[in-house]
Amino acid sequence: MNEVLTLKNVTKSFHQKTAVDDISFTIGKGEVVAILGPNGAGKTTTISMILGLFKPSAGEVRIFNHLPQEKQVREKIGTMLQEVSVMPGLKVQEILELIRSYYPHPLPMSELISLTGLTGEELKTRAEKLSGGQKRRLSFALALAGNPELIIFDEPTVGMDISSRSRFWQTVDSFAAQGKTIIFSTHYLQEADDVADRILLFKDGTIVADGTPAQIKSQIAKPSVSFIVDPETSLEKLYLHTEIDDIYRKNNRVYVQSSNTDRVLELIFQEKLAVRDIQIERGKLEEVYEELTRGTKEAV
């Protein structure tokens, strides 16, 4: 694998508060990775360290085998921060030209203009006069101005409506298809599942799961067998089997959690339990996410 980004035992503390706690991962060329987690999980802090805006309190960050602050790294990364900002006093077109001029191999101006989706008239207005949505598209174009190999977005779709969101991801897809590495953070599970081919699931500053959406499901979302059973019936016998991880009741149904659902069925028949309406459920990622993020302290 062609390594683009490596974090090794990275920790970031602000005074007493540990925002990111000893995380490690490596991202290879061409991966599309979602940093998924609820508010306050440490996504922005992690991204800030990757971008060299914060120094880790411990551990190290390497991009293309260099420190994030180095110029040769900066020439290869593009970013859109959580707080979108534009340079006041300059017209849209001027800002695009200015930022392009910083990079050795920028994207053509015409391509950047089409990324902003702004009309000729709007290109001549001062950036500070744009609407929130237009500013976001401008900052998207700025992120790509240098034709970066690694693109990093912090919560890029917050505040976008459904159609701009899908247009945004279509564009990102086209960059992913060119082999660019893309890292984005989100607190929408659906988005991570749809867009990313790898999810880093954050909770309270640690990575609680790392893998493809499917792997995460099998890693932590345990399949279960559920059925309806007369409350009088004793389920004692099932508890004796070590293959079964958990048994609980929810909405009139009994759920038997196990990674080997075939074995659970076998046991049910073996013990001749009077159950009906048996269903087998693959773990749902939504439930895992909810489960994992339940009780997480909200960000201030």
Add this chain to the structure above:
Amino acid sequence: MKIFQMQCKMEIVRVLRNRYFVFWSLVMPILFYYIFTNVVNTNPQDEAAWQAHYLMSMTVFSVMGSSMMTLGIRMVQERLQGWSTFMRITPLSDSVYFAAQMVGQSVIHLFSITIIFIAGALINNIALTAIEWVMSGLWILLGSLPFLAIGTLIGLMKKVETAAGVSNVLYMVLAVSGGLWMPLEIMPKVMQNVAQWLPSYHYGNGVWEIVRGGAPEWKNILLLVTYLVLFMVLSKYIRRKQEVA
């Protein structure tokens, strides 16, 4: 180099588009100049000398103001709005960015000096030698450095309102007590003594000497350089403290 030129050009464009700059640094000084040399009768003994003196006062007033305010307030704005953060991620180095802002400001100052000199010359028909015009312009350009350093200090403030408020008050106090609005000679003795320690007085005095046919005093240069070093050291110290926090 191309990056640097582009950056300077954009910095200049930004300042010129700033309505406050145009008003405070060009319109106001010229208006004041017109009023105090043509409308209000100040009865100077030597009319021509007074007109040249006051033209220099107003040019110094203009350049001092844009050094302290334009740069400082913009630095605070850019930091608060997150633009500085974005710039840190681009390959443009901090020092090039900073240098471009300084050069951009200086070009702007050259522009202000030229405009105000021309306006003054047209309004009152001031007769200075070519050398005197050039030396005056140069003095005002170089003498702005300690005030640019004050600008970077103001740029370290946390809020735009504080930065704007503090720089405005400082600007007015320095201008009035440095003798830029009215000659020190007509002010109380205490004020005259205080002025001897102010950078604004020495900034003005250098160029007043030039249009009087002399040269800036050593004391003028010494004090301005001392202030420049002082403000730069202070600015660096505060920035380091802020980074640690």
